Structures are given as structure tokens and as C-alpha cells.
Amino acid sequence: MEDGESSTNNLSRPWESYNTVFTNAKAGMEGVDKEKVQRIVYEMSKGSKYFQNEERKEALMKQKIEHMRDRCAKLSSSDLSNYQKVVDRRILELEATRDLSRIWLHVDMDAFYAAVETLSNPSLKDKPMAVGGLSMISTANYEARKFGVRAAMPGFIARKLCPDLIFVPVDFTKYTHYSDLTRKVFKNYDPHFIAGSLDEAYLDITEVCRERGLSGGEIAEELRSSVYSETGLTCSAGVAANRLLAKVCSDINKPNGQYVLQNDRATVLTFISSLPIRKIGGIGKVTEHILKDALGIKTCEEMVLKGSLLYALFTQSSADFFLSVGLGLGKTDTPQVRSRKSISSERTFAATEDERLLYSKLAEIAEMLSLDMKKEGITARTLTLKLKTASFEIRSRAVSLQRYTCSSEDILKHATKMLKAELPVSIRLIGLRMSQFNEEIRHSDPSQETITKFIVQKDSSRQNLDDSDSIDLDASKIDGESLNLSFGSHETSYAQQKDVVEYEEESRIDADKVIPNQECENKEEKPRVLEGDALLIKHTDCKPDTSHSMNDNSNTQNTKAVSVFPQMEPLFWIDGYRCNLCGIELPPSFVEERQEHSDFHLAQRLQNEESGSSSSTRPAPKRRILGKEKANSKPKKQKPDQKEGSKHIPIHTFFTRSNQNS
DNA sequence: GGGTCTATCTTTG
DNA sequence: TTCCACAAAGATAGACCC
Structure with a gap:
């Protein structure tokens, strides 16, 4: 952003106020003619939809800064002295946590x-070389950096900066x-x-x-x-x-x-004092501008000096982070293993309004996501649709499902509904994300605790298995498509998808009246899960569907049907490497992976059954779908798995205190 | 009023 | 000629629900 003296420059040298991520200094770019780079980037971007969106974002940021300045101006000296007391106390508390014993x-x-x-x-x-393509480059070597080329820069701009790239x-x-x-x-x-x-x-x-x-x-x-x-x-x-x-x-x-950097307090404080705030991980372009332009904070030391402003204008956690940075504090413990919280897939394409095309892209992405989830043995219940419109506006829509799933059919069904609500609109990116994982499955990592143990320890009040709602058990379907996992072959037709939407809409009102766990009730006749040792029986004599039992002898040992669930659809490996339940491909040599994969299907059935029964006591709300309609007898929800993740947070984003002084 | 859910923003590599 | 990715995480605010 401009330094304040550039309002006149804006007219003659407009690129100076065009802030890209590329204006930040990066290793290997010391000798770069920054003005030239900035000018070229500006010229290449000017007038584009992307550029317009950047301007929109820039305007929003300026507004934010103005708002913060206003609030700053309204602070009385007694306010500030009160906040200073808070700062002084926090400094003492933070200092007490300083650990100089680790390297x-x-x-x-x-x-x-x-x-x-x-x-x-x-x-x-x-x-000069860059890894990536014309739309985006991932990294550039040091030769290319001399020209101003760098990671996250569009390739076409990089080529302009360095024609021999x-x-x-x-x-x-x-x-x-x-x-x-x-x-x-x-x-x-x-x-x-x-x-x-x-x-x-x-x-x-x-x-x-x-x-x-x-x-x-x-x-x-x-x-x-x-x-x-x-x-x-x-x-x-x-x-x-x-x-x-x-x-x-x-x-x-x-x-x-x-x-x-030596481990002594004075050295650390000297080091940090003149350090530009942007050097700190977690402080990006936006935060840097807000701190600089609204509060005049450029170095880490100033975060301590202006601590009272930070505590007056930011949330406690943000202010705490800033203050600890100013004191040169950071994490010194070895954290517990962090597990992922979400899994997603998104694709960019030429912007289009064509519904047929959009639904087909959506189907592709649902398939990709489902495949990734199956590979990782994840099921989840919150689905988020992300859209980037032709004008680069990002939209997201989310829905929490009644049960955990990883099936592409489930994902697509709900994603289609959400997409339909947004149309017509010209879209250049579609993304799907699943979050709110079923922790029980994840925690039953076979390498840590076998699935068998997991099952045996389960509450014996377990009712029944899930139907095929989550996993497509229809092997013939897979066979019919020759297990071609390319998206084309799995593509749900436009008509089919529209049907889904329309059917859902017709049945919506009725569905809402239905008692939450209707699905489970319908499954009474399904085989029951057997407890204990019965589960361990491996049915090597289950004959796979003849259409799948290829006569290739070399594979027969790998195509033995293995079902840990008597009476259930057995799992076997078609052609020796394709799972008949979900189509995932794992070569015969992947012994452990295949075992884990079988365990996953087993666990998933359990989990589906589990979530089915639990949903009878705590169904997920369908707020957006229900609209204002009063959902009948919705018991209180609880989310046992939500607390852990929000404890150890390395990255900080900074938002102002809500409407406090505004 | 507290908990949950959704939407959006920011950051990182 | 080509025209700004993808994946993941956290923070926050407001709406909603009980």
C-alpha cells in the first residue's frame, strides 16, 4: 500500500499503489528492479477481472483501516491507560512463559x-527456470528470481518479466x-x-x-x-x-x-526490535497493512510499544499474539501430532454459465474428493461448496449431513443442491470440502489399535449395519464402468443430477416432518453386527461375482473374497487390485495397504451404523434447507469432536473486536 | 445466554 | 496464442437454536 506520500504518484505511476504479493521481499530478489517488476505486473493485470477484484478487495481493506483509525481516534487517554495496564500485566504473564532452554x-x-x-x-x-505452468508457477530458481519471477506468480506474467524463462x-x-x-x-x-x-x-x-x-x-x-x-x-x-x-x-x-540467534533474552529483544512485522509467519499482506496504516506499527518492537492500541482494537487472542511476537516469544514445545481437519478438492476452468458443464465439473470434483477420502479412510459430515465466480468473487455454502459419509453419490447429491441455489452465475472454480470427520474411525488407525479391537470394544447395544447410503456396494455398477476411475465414466448425467435436486425439493417438507432417524428404522432387517470373535472370521470361501472372478490364476490369491462380516457383501480385489466395494486400485504387493483398506470398509460400516443410531438422538440441523420452518422435536445437538482442534493454533488471523467502539 | 453452524477472510507453502 | 492454483488451517461474526 502507499506510504502516504504517494497520492500524487498514483496518477503518474499507478502501479505503485497496485499491491501484489510479489512486492514482498523474498530471498534471491535483492537486486531486482522492483519498480520495473511492479510496473509490468500492473500493466499485465490492469483491466482484467482479476484486477478488478483486487481493487475491490483493496477498497475493503482501506475501509477497514479507516474504520480502525476512527476507533483509534475515539480512544480517550483513560481508555488507553486502562489498556496499558492490561498490556503490562500480559507482559509479565508472557515473560513468565519465556523458555530459553531449548534449541x-x-x-x-x-x-x-x-x-x-x-x-x-x-x-x-x-x-532461469520455473516449476509450474502459464497459469501459475510453484517455485522459481534463483536465476529466474533475478528477473522478479517468483512462486505464486502467474506464468504469463513471469514470461513477460523473463522471456527466456x-x-x-x-x-x-x-x-x-x-x-x-x-x-x-x-x-x-x-x-x-x-x-x-x-x-x-x-x-x-x-x-x-x-x-x-x-x-x-x-x-x-x-x-x-x-x-x-x-x-x-x-x-x-x-x-x-x-x-x-x-x-x-x-x-x-x-x-x-x-x-x-543466541539464547539470551537481551539478544532476542535486540534482534526482534527492528524486525519488520512482515517477516513473522502469520503476518501477511493484509495484517501488515492494517498494522502499518492504521496504527503505524512497522517493526515487532512497536507491537509492544503500542500494545495498548492493540488490546483496544483487536481481539484478545490477536493482541496476545502481537505482543508475544514483540517480546520474541514463540513455541518451544513439541506439539502432539496434528491431524487434518478437512479434506478438499477444487478445480479451476474457463469461466462458464453452462449449467450442464457446471454440474459435470461438480461431479468430477465430488468423485475426486470421494476417492481421496476413501484412500485416507476418512468419513465426514460437513460439506462445503466453494465457488469462484468469473469476477473472482469467492462464495462458500455449507451443509451438515445427518451421517458421516465419503461416498461420491452423497457428496454430489448435496453439492448439487447447493450449486443449484446459486445458479445462474458464471463460474471459474468449483471446490468441495468435507470436514467434521468421524474421529472414531480415524482413531482406529490399524497401526495403533487394530480395527478388531475397535470393534470388540464397541458398545454391544449396537443395532445394525448401514445400508449402502455411504458406500456403493453394488459391484456390478463398478464393473459396468470397467472401473475406469476417470471422471467421465463416473459422471452423473445432468438429468440425473437435476432429478436429485427436484426430488429432494419435492420431498423436503415431508422429510422434515419425518422423525430424524427414519433411515435407521428402515434397516431393521439388515444383518446385525456380530460381536467379538465372530467378527474375525475371514470368509475366504465367499465367491465373488463370476463376472469379476477373472480366470487369471496369477491373481486368484489376491481376489479371494474377504468378508469380516458374514452375510454382508464381501470385499475382494477385482483383477487382483481393484476393490469391488469402492473401486480403489491397490496392487497385490500393497499388502498392508490392502489390509488397511479392508479395515476401513469394515470400520465405515460400523461407523455408519453408529452415526445412524446416534442421529436418532442428535440429528444435524438442516437450517439452510429448512428455512424458517420449524423442525419437529429437534433434540439438542452436541459436537464432542469439535473441542480438541481449537487448542493449539499456530496461525493467526486478525480481526478487530466486534463493534466494540464503533 | 451459551452452544452450534455458516460464511467469509487471512495465511502458508 | 496462453491471462492469477490448490490444499489446509484458524479466527471471527452473525444467525440460529434451545
Whole structure:
């Protein structure tokens, strides 16, 4: 954003006020002619829908800043002195948590994807190269960065900045392989290291330093050289008392360098005092502008100096975060394993209003998402539809389902309903996300606690199995489509989808009157889950459908039907590698994966049954769908699985206190 | 009034 | 010629429900 003196410049040099993410300094871009880059980016973007949307967002941000300035101006001196008391108290409390006993190391691979690509094709060395395509690039090597090309920049702009830029397509298999190699090295220094992403990690090297009598810097040197000899790739490192500082440090001598910040309070405070706020992980473009333009905070030190303003204008958690940053505090513990909270899939395409096309895209994405969920053995009950309109406006619509599911049919059915409500509109992106996972299934990770145990421990009051609502048990259907998992073959026809919507709408009122657990009642005749040992019987004699039992002898041992549920549709591997229940493909050699997969189907049935019965006592509300209609006898809902996740929160977004002084 | 759900925004790699 | 991704997470506010 402008610095205040640029209102006149805006007329002659309009690009100066066009803020992109690319204006932020990045390693390897020190000598770049920033004005030239900014001008080119502006010229390339000007007038586009994207640009217009950026302007809209910019205007909103300015409004926010103005609003905050107003509130700031209205604060009386007694208000401020009261807030200052709060700050003083919080400083004492935060100081009490300062832990200088740990040594954290943050490793960050240098231009990781680009470096890997150069390893496999050395002719790319010394040439400007970007990994990605014309719509977006993932990373650029240091040669390309000299031209202002960088990650998250559209390829067509990058090419304008650097006409000789070589584009290399993304290849995650390769990056994962190299990432695994680096992680083997990391493990030698901290078996519980935290992998931030494929190319970065946090290591608590306190113990290894103590055991070997080496300093953090010496360990960092050794680790980096070890990573290089194992992979041929360079990395940079930062060593400090906590993770927040270590991350900042790893960026200082990038590439192929390191920086050590001594573990003493005075050194930390000196280091942090002049540090620009944008260097802190969690402070992005928006927060930076709000803090700078509304409150005049540019450095971390100023967060402490202007603490009373922060506590007056921001929520407690945001203000706490700012203050702790200003004090150079950060996390020093090794967190528990963090599990994912949602899973999603989204695709961008040429903007269209064509309903038929949109429904078909939606079906593709539902299929992709369902497949990913099945691969991970996840079921969930909240579905969110994300749309990006042709004008880049983002919309999201969510619905919580009555039961946990991962089936593409379920996902598509509800997603279609939500999409229909938005039409007509020109759309360029559709995304689907599932959240609110069924924790019971996740916690029954076979490697930790077998599914068998999970089942045996279950309450014996269990009623019955689910129907095929969540998982398509109709193997013939899969066969009929030759198990081609490409989306075309699974595509739900436009007419079918419309039928779903219309049927749903017709039945809506009635459905709402129905007692919540009607589905479960309909399943009384379904076979009961057997308890204990009965569950362990593996039915190798269950004959798979003849149409699937291919006469390929080499596969027969892998196509044995294995059903842990007598009387239920058995699970077997068509052609030796395709699951007859969901169509997922797992080669015969994937013994463990196949076992886990069978366990997953088993657990899912249990879970469906479980959620079916629990929904009779606590059905999910259907607010949006119900509208104002009064849902009959809706018992109080409770969400036992929602609390845990909100405890350890590394990333902060900052919103102002709600309407407090406005 | 407290808990839950939805919509939106921000950040990160 | 090509015209701004994708996945995940957290924070927050307001609507809604009991």
C-alpha cells in the first residue's frame, strides 16, 4: 500500500499503489528492479477481472483501516491507560512463559522444486527456470528470481518479466522422494521433528547438542552438509530459542546459509526490535497493512510499544499474539501430532454459465474428493461448496449431513443442491470440502489399535449395519464402468443430477416432518453386527461375482473374497487390485495397504451404523434447507469432536473486536 | 445466554 | 496464442437454536 506520500504518484505511476504479493521481499530478489517488476505486473493485470477484484478487495481493506483509525481516534487517554495496564500485566504473564532452554532449528530447502528438477536435468542449471505452468508457477530458481519471477506468480506474467524463462511441469512424486531423503537426515537429529511441508521442518536439537557437546550452529552445519550429501540439494537453516524465531533466522542467509540467534533474552529483544512485522509467519499482506496504516506499527518492537492500541482494537487472542511476537516469544514445545481437519478438492476452468458443464465439473470434483477420502479412510459430515465466480468473487455454502459419509453419490447429491441455489452465475472454480470427520474411525488407525479391537470394544447395544447410503456396494455398477476411475465414466448425467435436486425439493417438507432417524428404522432387517470373535472370521470361501472372478490364476490369491462380516457383501480385489466395494486400485504387493483398506470398509460400516443410531438422538440441523420452518422435536445437538482442534493454533488471523467502539 | 453452524477472510507453502 | 492454483488451517461474526 502507499506510504502516504504517494497520492500524487498514483496518477503518474499507478502501479505503485497496485499491491501484489510479489512486492514482498523474498530471498534471491535483492537486486531486482522492483519498480520495473511492479510496473509490468500492473500493466499485465490492469483491466482484467482479476484486477478488478483486487481493487475491490483493496477498497475493503482501506475501509477497514479507516474504520480502525476512527476507533483509534475515539480512544480517550483513560481508555488507553486502562489498556496499558492490561498490556503490562500480559507482559509479565508472557515473560513468565519465556523458555530459553531449548534449541530449535528450522531447515528450509532452497528453491526446492526447482532444485530437484535441476538435479534430474542438469542442463537447467544457470538458466532461469520455473516449476509450474502459464497459469501459475510453484517455485522459481534463483536465476529466474533475478528477473522478479517468483512462486505464486502467474506464468504469463513471469514470461513477460523473463522471456527466456523455462517452464517445467510440477512432479510431486519426485519432490516427495527427495523430501523423504531429507527427512531421513532430520530424524538423526530429532526423531520427533515437525515437517512443515515437503521442503521445510522444525527440529528440537537441544538433546543432540547436549549429547554431542556441539553448538546449535555446529549441528546446523553438519545437518546441512548431510542433507547435501544425501540428496545433492542445498538448504538453509535458522537456529534460535523457539520456532518462530528459528523460522525468521533460516531466511536470513538464504540460499545455502544459516543464522544462529543466541539464547539470551537481551539478544532476542535486540534482534526482534527492528524486525519488520512482515517477516513473522502469520503476518501477511493484509495484517501488515492494517498494522502499518492504521496504527503505524512497522517493526515487532512497536507491537509492544503500542500494545495498548492493540488490546483496544483487536481481539484478545490477536493482541496476545502481537505482543508475544514483540517480546520474541514463540513455541518451544513439541506439539502432539496434528491431524487434518478437512479434506478438499477444487478445480479451476474457463469461466462458464453452462449449467450442464457446471454440474459435470461438480461431479468430477465430488468423485475426486470421494476417492481421496476413501484412500485416507476418512468419513465426514460437513460439506462445503466453494465457488469462484468469473469476477473472482469467492462464495462458500455449507451443509451438515445427518451421517458421516465419503461416498461420491452423497457428496454430489448435496453439492448439487447447493450449486443449484446459486445458479445462474458464471463460474471459474468449483471446490468441495468435507470436514467434521468421524474421529472414531480415524482413531482406529490399524497401526495403533487394530480395527478388531475397535470393534470388540464397541458398545454391544449396537443395532445394525448401514445400508449402502455411504458406500456403493453394488459391484456390478463398478464393473459396468470397467472401473475406469476417470471422471467421465463416473459422471452423473445432468438429468440425473437435476432429478436429485427436484426430488429432494419435492420431498423436503415431508422429510422434515419425518422423525430424524427414519433411515435407521428402515434397516431393521439388515444383518446385525456380530460381536467379538465372530467378527474375525475371514470368509475366504465367499465367491465373488463370476463376472469379476477373472480366470487369471496369477491373481486368484489376491481376489479371494474377504468378508469380516458374514452375510454382508464381501470385499475382494477385482483383477487382483481393484476393490469391488469402492473401486480403489491397490496392487497385490500393497499388502498392508490392502489390509488397511479392508479395515476401513469394515470400520465405515460400523461407523455408519453408529452415526445412524446416534442421529436418532442428535440429528444435524438442516437450517439452510429448512428455512424458517420449524423442525419437529429437534433434540439438542452436541459436537464432542469439535473441542480438541481449537487448542493449539499456530496461525493467526486478525480481526478487530466486534463493534466494540464503533 | 451459551452452544452450534455458516460464511467469509487471512495465511502458508 | 496462453491471462492469477490448490490444499489446509484458524479466527471471527452473525444467525440460529434451545
